[in-house]
Every structure is written in structure tokens, then in C-alpha cells.
Amino acid sequence: MDLHFGDAEPTAEERAAVDALLGPPVTAWEGGDRTEADLRSAARAEQARDRLLPALHAVNDRVGWISEGALAYICRRLTIPPAEAYGVASFYSLFSMEPRPARVLHVCTDLACLAKGVRDAGEGVASPCLGLCERAPAALALEAGLPPKATVYGGSPAADATPYTVERPEPPVADAVPQAGGQGLVLLRRVGVVDPASLDDYRANGGYQALRRAFELGPAGVIREVTEAGLVGRGGAAFPTGRKWDATARQPDQPHYLVCNADESEPGTFKDRVIMEGDPYALVEAMTIAAYATGCRKGYLYIRGEYPRATAALETAIRTARARGMLGADILGHGFAFDIELRKGAGAYICGEETAIFNSIEGYRGEPRTKPPFPVEKGLFGKPTVVNNVETLVNVLPILLTGGSDTKLFCVSGSVGRPGVYELPLGTPLRELLDLARPAGRLKAVLLGGAAGSFVTDLDVPLSFEGTRAAGATLGSGVVMVLDEEVDLPAFLVRIAAFFRDESCGQCVPCRVGTVRQEEALHRLGRRRSDEDLVLLREVGQTMRDASICGLGQTAWNAVESAIDRLGAFK
Amino acid sequence: MIPLQPPRRLIDVEVDGEAVRVPEGSTVLDACRTAGKDIPTLCYGDTLTPKNACRVCVVEVEGSRTLAPACSRKAEAGMVVGTDTARARHSRKVVLELLASSTDLSTTPMAKEWMADYGADPARFGEEAATVAQPPKVDNDLYVRDYGKCILCYKCVDACGEQWQNSFAISVAGRGFDATISTEFDVALTDSACVYCGNCVEVCPTGALSFKTEFDMRAEGTWDESEQTTTTTICSYCGVGCNLTLHVQDNKIVKVTSPHDNPVTHGNLCIKGRFGYGYV
Structure with a gap:
């Protein structure tokens, strides 16, 4: 490709950061020193586009920001047009395109x-x-x-004079699981019990038995068990996992890819973080089983950039599993080859959308794609892809061992005495969950499903996918945020609207402009009541729901609508 | 001239209660146009792969949870499409309001008519409503980028990139409402990979990109399309044989375009054909 890179040069440090990831440049075409041999070979024609996000991370994580010289050097190394690389880098909120403190x-x-x-x-x-x-x-x-x-x-305490300068150790992950070590836990049973770094500890606690069983059943047998167990996706959409796997496994096009969606960014959600921090090998094993069932040789684990401890735990787990033959060319001597590449996000909620995550991994802007075609047909790199959330995948382990757990993780936060991740059978009334979490103060409402969810006041709503739907709400990613009478509801709604405005990718008009108009109207309503603004909110909300490309825009008005209709906001 | 194609199976689609037959692989928009329904489009380009970003062409498809973009959804046998349902009209109205309240649509063909047709009232978002207003970027002698008129339809990016020109001088940068069409680090076009083919101007649906001649004449108030004649001829610079359409006002060439249905150019030209008319 005949690309124009400009004259900006990288600093030695920027160059070192990129070279540490990609190795030293081989020719002058890639930004190395000029030699006679360069005249005898052309510049590489193919882009190495999927290395772009890791390369941007390499520079930003080392230097703190991405300069023109650094971007040009990355582009030379990967044969990417600088304008496009700039478009990608400026998409992510953790990257800075101007100097800032380290x-x-x-x-x-x-x-x-x-x-x-x-x-x-x-x-x-x-x-x-x-x-x-x-x-x-x-x-x-x-x-x-x-x-x-x-x-x-x-x-x-936010009032503390110097709260954020002193380094302090993070509390153990079990602190986030009030039920830790208790009876009846299936998905969380190892959290706080095993050493997350130790593969031996994991195996001593039932680890890798499910994979052995999977090898006994064969790929079709695994899919049958998952289908019969009735597992549905835990990322929010509740799509039947068995059907997704079966459809991917049947695709003649090769290769197949597995993507684990660990870009957990829905406000109020932290269950996947707790699993990854406390029981990382479970995810590695579950991904291996999913790959075996659907015929994938390569899996991507896309984790959000704001999860340092989970990232470290998974890096250790993947490295150890690879060294011990649990990942690689011949897993457990069964001739099955599979490996996992960990990909770090860089601050974009939208990259948790199931097709935006493909664009992000491939090195494009994390914009959702139009469906159809669906991922099972054309997903990552245009190939059949199965994409599952962390909790969904981890559910496969008990399905293969005991026939399934039928439990769900709930992320309880807000005005409660014991916040954290709870594991309860699906269908448990909300009231029972709150009894465990001990609400503080007088309860006003519960936000179910996060910013894309809705408010409920009926505590008898059963926490199941069907039960919440019947109540006009959604389980979503399992967020249960408790608000007491003290909460400033208008400010809370403005924050929800600001979240969607910030996180909209900007691709389609209803979401790009609609989220801005929604926030503006809520600001106005916070100052004075206005029927016109309520009508306007409803009209814009309906259009976002009907005409947006992806789930972000389609759900951006859910919580506000339920606050107006059920909590009497702005009455 | 129509390029030969393998025969395609015909499928039956229902548009607003009317049965139409379209070749397999057609879009819902094709089906609607076959049925004689006019649907507004902005980001749809006849020479580009639809990005379906603007959402003014949404229609109601029976059995679909959300509305579907007519320009890119493939027609399927037995599909029941409603182009003028209350839901579709509502979305189109609000999308037009959202666009017109944030972007200057004064040079967008048909915008005024559509707004009247759908009863769109962009003023209802108030005077404080955020806009993308900004001064035009005039950094070269050939064309102007007035991003206060940009609706982010991605057409210029696609025309500059892998769909036509492969120059990759521009991309969408930033995110959400702050997203813009930009060169790397927003450098001037003269420092970018731009080769001044003008193919981005050719596909721009709102006049955000315009030739310097048109931009200057509009500023002077002398731009008058009713006074212009168009003549299609063949470019004299090389042997490719690109068609040029010369737009002439007051006996002067004021802009050069190329017919989109031309099998040689598909509306694309190079800097010589597009701007090299000074000798005429």
C-alpha cells in the first residue's frame, strides 16, 4: 500500500514501547534503518490491523499519551493509514492524543x-x-x-484530603462475595476458597473435570448438554447458548473463532470481574470447552481496560495453563488444539456490544455492525464466531458436571449494608435478595439491569428472565442497585443520560444526537417541570429504541422512561 | 450500458399492501422504489456500500422488533414492509429534527421538503441545543470542508478509503456527538494523504464538502443553479476515457462532476479531470 506517514518521528521511548510488542523493524519500509536490501523489496501490502489496539496500548501505557510520531511509527510498522489509526485511537477514552501527566x-x-x-x-x-x-x-x-x-x-471517603495519593493493597476478592465459602454456591464456590494463581489448587477443587467430561462427550454431546440444560446468555440478551453454539459449529466456513466478552461495562455490573479475579482458571477451562464444542482453534478474551487485577489473574492463568498443556497444540493429550489471546479494551462501553467487540479486536473503531449477518455466520475477521459473556461460559462447567446450576449472579450495590456479588437460583424474589444485602434507609426503588435497565418498586418480582420481563423490566447483566429516599432522582437520571451520551459511538443519528437531546431535556426538567419536555423525551426515546443500530441506543431511554412512569419523576 | 450479470431469481415482497417482485439480493429500498414509494435517504450512496448511519430511510418490517434501514436490509421472500406506518413516520420525523437541530442542512437537497412532509420541528429542542457548528476549514485552493454541515454519513471516508480512492486521507475520529471527519491529528489537507481527486465532494449529501468555486460563489451570493447548464464530455487528459459533466454558469466552468452510472468512473475522477479545467 502506498501510504503517507508524514514527517513526525517517534521518541526513543515510544519506539522502544512499540518494538517491545512487535519486535524490531526488519526493513526501512517499517521504520527501521535504511539499507541496500530495502531497494530490492517492496513495502508490505497487507495491514497487520489486528495489532493496532495492542500497539496503541503499548505506547499509551508506557508514555502516557500517543504523539504524532508514535502514531506514525505504529502505522509504518503495521501498514495502516495514519488517519484511520487516529480515528481508532481517538475512539477510546483511556488513550490521550495530547500530552498529559503519566x-x-x-x-x-x-x-x-x-x-x-x-x-x-x-x-x-x-x-x-x-x-x-x-x-x-x-x-x-x-x-x-x-x-x-x-x-x-x-x-x-470523598471528603478525605489526600485520599488518592497513598498506595494501598486491594482487599481480597472474597470481600466482594458476601456468601463466599457458604453452601449452595455453584458459580462462586471457588472464589475466596482457591488461590487464583494456582492451577494445582484449581484442579484440587474440581477444576478441569468438566473438560475431561467434554472430551468424553464429543463436541456434539457438549452442545446437546448445554442446549438441554436451557442455558441462556448472561450478558443481558438471554439468547439460548446451545443454539448459538450449534449454529456456529455447523458453519462450513473456516476457521471458527471464540470471543469471550469480558468488557463488562454496564454501570453497576462487577460479577465477571469477581469471577476473573477469584477463579480465572474456570474461565480458561470454560473457553476451552466452548472452543472444543464449536470447532474453534483460537479464542480472544476481550477484557475491559479498567480491570487491572482481573487482567493480571488471567495473564497468569493463561500462561500457566499453556505451560501445563491445558492450552496449546495438544490439550490434555486429546489432540485438540486451542489457545487464548487476551485483549485489553481501552475505555469504551460500546465494545461490549457483540459486533463492536469484533471491530475492536480487528483494529477498527469499536462501532457495532449491522445485523444480519449475525456473528455465527460472519463474525470476527468475517468468519463464524461464537461470542459469549464470562458468566455464560462459566455456567457450562456445572452443566457438564452436574447437569446445571440454574443460578444467576446478581451485582448488588447502592444503599445496602452488604453490597457485592450474590449467587441465587433464578426466580428468587427480589425481596429475598434484598434481605441478604440488608438495605439501609427507606427504600425508594431498585434499578434492575443497570443504566440500560429499568426501575422497579415491586419487591415481589421474581428474579428470572421471564419474571422480570413480565414486570416490564429486565434482568440485563444482573444489576440490582438499591436507591433509598435520600437519592436525588433527577441527578441520577441525568447521570444515566450522560453515560449514554458519553458512550454512544456516534455512528447512527438517533443515538448520537438523541442521547444529547435526552440529557439536555433532563437538565431542563431538573430545573422546572415541563409537559413539552416530557413529550420530547418520549418521542426521542421511542426513536432511539426503534431506529438505532444497536442495543446501546435502543436501551438508552429505558431507565428514564421507567423513572417517569413508575417513580413519578418530574411530576 | 448495463453490465451483464448472471440471472437472478425473483422474490415476492409486499410493500404497503402492494405485491412487488425484485431480483434476489435487492434491498428493501430497491423493492420500495420498484413499488413506486419514495423514501428519503441521506447516507445512502448509489456508488457506495450503504453504511445505514443516518436512519432516515427506516421502514417497518413485519416481525422485526426494531425498524429496518431500507437502504441496506436485503429483501427476503414474503417480507411485509410498511414504508408509511405511524412508527416509521415518527422515527423519520424525529431523526430529521435531531439532524436539523444539530447540523446546518441549508444546502442539503430535499431537506426542506422532507421536514415539511414529516412535520419536523427542530426548534423544539430549544435555543441551547448543542450543535456541531464550527467555521469552515479552508486549507487548500480546490475544496472546502464545512463540518458544521456534516451529518457523519461516512460516505467521504468510504470514497477516500477502500471503496474507491484508497488514499485514506480522512477517517471518523472521536466518539459520539464529538465525532468528526478528520485527518490524522486534524492536520491540514495539504499535510495529509489527500490527492485532491474530489471524490469525497462528489458523494457528500449535504454540501459539507464543496468545491472552492462553489463555496466562494455561495459566499458572494452569485451561486445560482437555475442559471447553470451541464455538458457531459470526455476527459482529454489520458486514455481512460472518464466522463466529465461540466457545470457552467455565466460561460465559466464552476464545477466538474461525473455521472454515477458511468461504467468507467462510477462518478469518480482524478485531480486532473476534476480540477484541471483552467485551460478551457
Whole structure:
């Protein structure tokens, strides 16, 4: 390709950061030193586009921002047009295209932290939900360097004079699971019980038995068991997992890909983080089983960039599993080849959308694709792809061992005495979950399903996919955010609207402009009641729901609508 | 001239209660046009793969949870399409309001007529409503980028990139409402990969991209399309034989386009054909 790279040169540090990921450049065409041999070979024609996101991370994590020289060097190395690389880099909120200090404090100002009294980011930058809701109010300091450092802050009083400068150890992951070590846990049974770094510990606690059983059953047998168990996706859409796997397995086009969606970003959701931090091998095993059933040799684990401890736990787990023959060319001596590549997101809620995640992995802007075609037919790199959420995959282990658990993880936060991830049978009334979590203060409403969910006041609603649907709500990703009478509802709704406005990818008009108009109208309504603005909200909301490309725009008005209709907001 | 294609099976589709037959692989928009229904489109381009970003062409498809973009949804046998249902009209109205309240649509052909037809009232979002208003970027002598008129339809990016020109001078940068069409680090076009073929201007549906001649004449108030004649001829620079359509006002060439149905160019030209008319 005949590309134009401009004259900007990378600094030695930027060059080193990229070379550490990609190896030294081979020819001058790729930005190496000029030699005679360069005249005898042409520049590479193919883009190495899927290395773009890791390369941008390499520079941003080392230097703190991405300069013109660094971007040009990355583009030379990967044969990518600079304008396109700039479009990708500027899409992600964790990347900076202008100089900034190495250490950036991301202060969560999202729903769970707002419910705990956070009003602004103070000396940090305002961040969408960091998935640390059980420790709200929370913050995350990311410090560029070699190696980059991440410090998680939780539960610190926002009024503290110097709360975010002192480094302190993170509490053990079991603190996020009030039921840890208790009876009746299936998905969470190893969290806080095993050492997350130890494969031996995992195996001593039932690990890798499900994979052995999978090898006995064969791929079709695994899909049959998963289908018969009635497992549905836990990411929010509740699509039958067995059907998805079966459809992918049947595709003649090769290769097939597996994508684990660990870009958990729905405000109020942190269940996947807890599994990945506390029981990472379970995810590695479950991905191996899914790949075996659907005929994938390669799996991508796409984890959000704001999860340092989960990322570290998975890096260790994947490395150890590979070294011990649990991943690689011949898994457990059964001749099945599969490996996992960990991909870090860079701050974009939309990349958790099932087709946006493909674009992000491939090195394009994380914009959702139009469906049809569906991922099972044309997914990652245009090939048949099965994409599943972390919790969905982990559910496969008990299905193969005991026929299934029929439990669901709930992320309880807000005004409760014992916030955290709870595991309860599907269909448990909301009231029972709240009894465990001990609401503080007088309960006003519960936000089910996160920012894309809706408010409920009826505590007898059964926490199942059908039960919540019948109540005009959604289980979504399992968010149960408890609001007491003290909550400033208009401010809460404005924060939801601001979240969608920030996270809209900008591709389609209803969402790009509609989320802005929704936020503006809510600001106005916060100042004075107006029938016109309520009509306007409803009309814009209906259009976002009907005409947006993806689920983000389609659900951006859910919570506001339910607040107006059920909580009497702005009456 | 119509390129030869293998015969295609015909499928039956119902549009607003009327049965139409279209070749397999046609879009819902094709079916609607076959049925004589006019549906507004903005980001749809006859020479480009639809991006279906603008959502003004949405129609109701029976059995579908959401509305479907007519320009890119493939017609299926037995599909029941409603182009003028209350739901579809409502979405089109609000989308037009959202666009017109945030973007300058003054040079978008048909925008005024559609707004009247759908009863769109962009003023209801108030005077404080956020817009993308910004000064035009005039950084070269050939064409102007007035992004206050940009609806982010991606057509210029696609025409500059792999669908036609393969120059990759521009891309969508940023995210959400702040997204813009931009070169790398927003450098001037003269420092970018731009080769001034003008094919982005050719496909722009709103006049956000315009030739410098047109931009200057509009600023002076002398641009008058009713006074213009068009003559289609063949470019004299090389042997490819591209068709040029010369737009002439007051005996002066004011812009050069190319017919989109031309099998040689598909509406695309190079810098010489597009801008090299000074000698005439």
C-alpha cells in the first residue's frame, strides 16, 4: 500500500514501547534503518490491523499519551493509514492524543458511586462505572511507565484530603462475595476458597473435570448438554447458548473463532470481574470447552481496560495453563488444539456490544455492525464466531458436571449494608435478595439491569428472565442497585443520560444526537417541570429504541422512561 | 450500458399492501422504489456500500422488533414492509429534527421538503441545543470542508478509503456527538494523504464538502443553479476515457462532476479531470 506517514518521528521511548510488542523493524519500509536490501523489496501490502489496539496500548501505557510520531511509527510498522489509526485511537477514552501527566486518576462518578454521594471527580477525571461498585465510591489510578502501574481505590471517603495519593493493597476478592465459602454456591464456590494463581489448587477443587467430561462427550454431546440444560446468555440478551453454539459449529466456513466478552461495562455490573479475579482458571477451562464444542482453534478474551487485577489473574492463568498443556497444540493429550489471546479494551462501553467487540479486536473503531449477518455466520475477521459473556461460559462447567446450576449472579450495590456479588437460583424474589444485602434507609426503588435497565418498586418480582420481563423490566447483566429516599432522582437520571451520551459511538443519528437531546431535556426538567419536555423525551426515546443500530441506543431511554412512569419523576 | 450479470431469481415482497417482485439480493429500498414509494435517504450512496448511519430511510418490517434501514436490509421472500406506518413516520420525523437541530442542512437537497412532509420541528429542542457548528476549514485552493454541515454519513471516508480512492486521507475520529471527519491529528489537507481527486465532494449529501468555486460563489451570493447548464464530455487528459459533466454558469466552468452510472468512473475522477479545467 502506498501510504503517507508524514514527517513526525517517534521518541526513543515510544519506539522502544512499540518494538517491545512487535519486535524490531526488519526493513526501512517499517521504520527501521535504511539499507541496500530495502531497494530490492517492496513495502508490505497487507495491514497487520489486528495489532493496532495492542500497539496503541503499548505506547499509551508506557508514555502516557500517543504523539504524532508514535502514531506514525505504529502505522509504518503495521501498514495502516495514519488517519484511520487516529480515528481508532481517538475512539477510546483511556488513550490521550495530547500530552498529559503519566499518572491519571479516574474517579468513578457513575450510578453506584453517585448513590454514595460522589458529586464530581475532584482532582481526577470523571469516569464511567469502574466495576468496583461494592466498594463505592471508587477510583482507579493508571500510571504510565515501565511497567505501567494501576492502583485501585475503593470505599474511601470523598471528603478525605489526600485520599488518592497513598498506595494501598486491594482487599481480597472474597470481600466482594458476601456468601463466599457458604453452601449452595455453584458459580462462586471457588472464589475466596482457591488461590487464583494456582492451577494445582484449581484442579484440587474440581477444576478441569468438566473438560475431561467434554472430551468424553464429543463436541456434539457438549452442545446437546448445554442446549438441554436451557442455558441462556448472561450478558443481558438471554439468547439460548446451545443454539448459538450449534449454529456456529455447523458453519462450513473456516476457521471458527471464540470471543469471550469480558468488557463488562454496564454501570453497576462487577460479577465477571469477581469471577476473573477469584477463579480465572474456570474461565480458561470454560473457553476451552466452548472452543472444543464449536470447532474453534483460537479464542480472544476481550477484557475491559479498567480491570487491572482481573487482567493480571488471567495473564497468569493463561500462561500457566499453556505451560501445563491445558492450552496449546495438544490439550490434555486429546489432540485438540486451542489457545487464548487476551485483549485489553481501552475505555469504551460500546465494545461490549457483540459486533463492536469484533471491530475492536480487528483494529477498527469499536462501532457495532449491522445485523444480519449475525456473528455465527460472519463474525470476527468475517468468519463464524461464537461470542459469549464470562458468566455464560462459566455456567457450562456445572452443566457438564452436574447437569446445571440454574443460578444467576446478581451485582448488588447502592444503599445496602452488604453490597457485592450474590449467587441465587433464578426466580428468587427480589425481596429475598434484598434481605441478604440488608438495605439501609427507606427504600425508594431498585434499578434492575443497570443504566440500560429499568426501575422497579415491586419487591415481589421474581428474579428470572421471564419474571422480570413480565414486570416490564429486565434482568440485563444482573444489576440490582438499591436507591433509598435520600437519592436525588433527577441527578441520577441525568447521570444515566450522560453515560449514554458519553458512550454512544456516534455512528447512527438517533443515538448520537438523541442521547444529547435526552440529557439536555433532563437538565431542563431538573430545573422546572415541563409537559413539552416530557413529550420530547418520549418521542426521542421511542426513536432511539426503534431506529438505532444497536442495543446501546435502543436501551438508552429505558431507565428514564421507567423513572417517569413508575417513580413519578418530574411530576 | 448495463453490465451483464448472471440471472437472478425473483422474490415476492409486499410493500404497503402492494405485491412487488425484485431480483434476489435487492434491498428493501430497491423493492420500495420498484413499488413506486419514495423514501428519503441521506447516507445512502448509489456508488457506495450503504453504511445505514443516518436512519432516515427506516421502514417497518413485519416481525422485526426494531425498524429496518431500507437502504441496506436485503429483501427476503414474503417480507411485509410498511414504508408509511405511524412508527416509521415518527422515527423519520424525529431523526430529521435531531439532524436539523444539530447540523446546518441549508444546502442539503430535499431537506426542506422532507421536514415539511414529516412535520419536523427542530426548534423544539430549544435555543441551547448543542450543535456541531464550527467555521469552515479552508486549507487548500480546490475544496472546502464545512463540518458544521456534516451529518457523519461516512460516505467521504468510504470514497477516500477502500471503496474507491484508497488514499485514506480522512477517517471518523472521536466518539459520539464529538465525532468528526478528520485527518490524522486534524492536520491540514495539504499535510495529509489527500490527492485532491474530489471524490469525497462528489458523494457528500449535504454540501459539507464543496468545491472552492462553489463555496466562494455561495459566499458572494452569485451561486445560482437555475442559471447553470451541464455538458457531459470526455476527459482529454489520458486514455481512460472518464466522463466529465461540466457545470457552467455565466460561460465559466464552476464545477466538474461525473455521472454515477458511468461504467468507467462510477462518478469518480482524478485531480486532473476534476480540477484541471483552467485551460478551457
